[in-house]
Amino acid sequence: MAKLPLADNPVFNLVMEAMTKDTPGSYEEFNPRYIQLLENLLYLKNSKFDAEKIVESLNITENGYIPDGVVIAEAIQDLRDRTGAGYDGVNLNMTFAQLKAKVAAGDFSGLHLYDYIDFSTTSGEAVRAEIMGFNTMLYFGDTAIMKPHVLMQTRDCLATTYSYNDNPDNTGGFNASKLKTSLETILTTFPADLKNAILECRRLESTKGGWSWYGRKLFLPTEVEVFGNVAWSEAGHGSGGSKQWEGYQRSYKHVIKGLGKGKADSGSRYYWWLSSPSASHATYFCYVINSGYASYDDARSGYGVAPAFLIG
Template identity: 25%
Template structure:
């Protein structure tokens, strides 16, 4: 009987099927299933390109659509874990690849920092990305630095900002992103840890300061774990918050057991840098360790 559209009464058809009501009920059932999957850490994410195809077509491309949604603070229908596949153009130090970017957080820093940030969506790669060319180690990995130091210098006291990792993110990876995507990215302004002393390498933070991390950046311990682990207590946290996409140990791997760098440097060491291990746990390696990959993120705003 579920597909009966009506009954014949004395030669007159009386309709009893409400297509709109059925569609609403069906959509509610789908969303309920998504919520169930998320609650047990099994939500696979949806392709934004497929799910919102009609809206995207009206805006021209998926990046313009995302930008318009964010500017209007319209996050309806967007879910943590939904994704867009981004084609990366080959460059001197970046091999051609397609990187699946997942929604990692929505408005995590809205109206925060020394200059209030506008609405934004943070995107996180579903897996560490590949490095190439002269900046690669062991084929597709990268050192955090070419020297075993996690300190800044007299000009730039924030270690991450002068790291080899961040230099690759800004000089090599950012230009390899599609131009339409680059046009809608905003810089991540953060209260960044400083570590510099004129007398020599420091093993703990010397302070913090407002800094632009740029339009492509690595995650901090706080954004991944929800707390400092090996980083300097206090100064390494700044204004960072935990990203909801990392809701379990397994979610740090996202299917690939590869160690990846964080932007946080290790406390108690003048050379260590924090990372997420291939086993999902918090760790740290010397800045010159060669078996770690980057996981560059961005904000669309």
């Protein structure tokens, strides 16, 4: 029994010649179409998929014979599982440098929301960074981001709490805060492999009563980027440059974070800061309360931070 000749590195192809009632029902007509479908599936799936099994199962050598499609159905179901609410990510088992090279080439195959890379800071803290979006900021900004990228964020907060400011004041927003300096310090503790893979992005941030563009390597999401709507942040300056991240659209599971790696999944939930100043108060910034809803508090409060960054 001959095998279908699948390409080693298939490309994704959506163009297929339609069959009509006049098309001969022979393997010469079916095989090229099945090859295309299989190569599309292989392109979309990671190494977990058994390519040999597909080739063996979908070989067609008899005129008029169409297989029952069990393997195709299994493949489609696997893709649904990886894009459904129950999917919680897998370890990518690659370095950030390898992820950067893959994404920079426009290759997102085998990558899904919540897939992650574990790393350690120079102080020895274990951290998990998970994918929260694909090309989330492509073409966006006063200087457009033109490179393909993935958006990543720490699954939980870092283990240390931070205050926004020493004084009860949100003047100038995130950019004028002590917390901005804290994030810059945090970046210095990340491994070189990660720091070298980060793509700087342009963030349109509220300055409390105004807004401005800033270059960021590490940043905190806005209220809108987490919840998809304004609750306590500014309706204009606080949301005009924001859209909800893909990773926050499915459920509250990834909105809930703990203080340190693995804490949320073990049931230990914590408050964490957003980058949005409160619209109606001069002393408050927005944050995610430990039960998962949007709130605000005094800038002097000590809460967790879950930094985000682009790889590309």
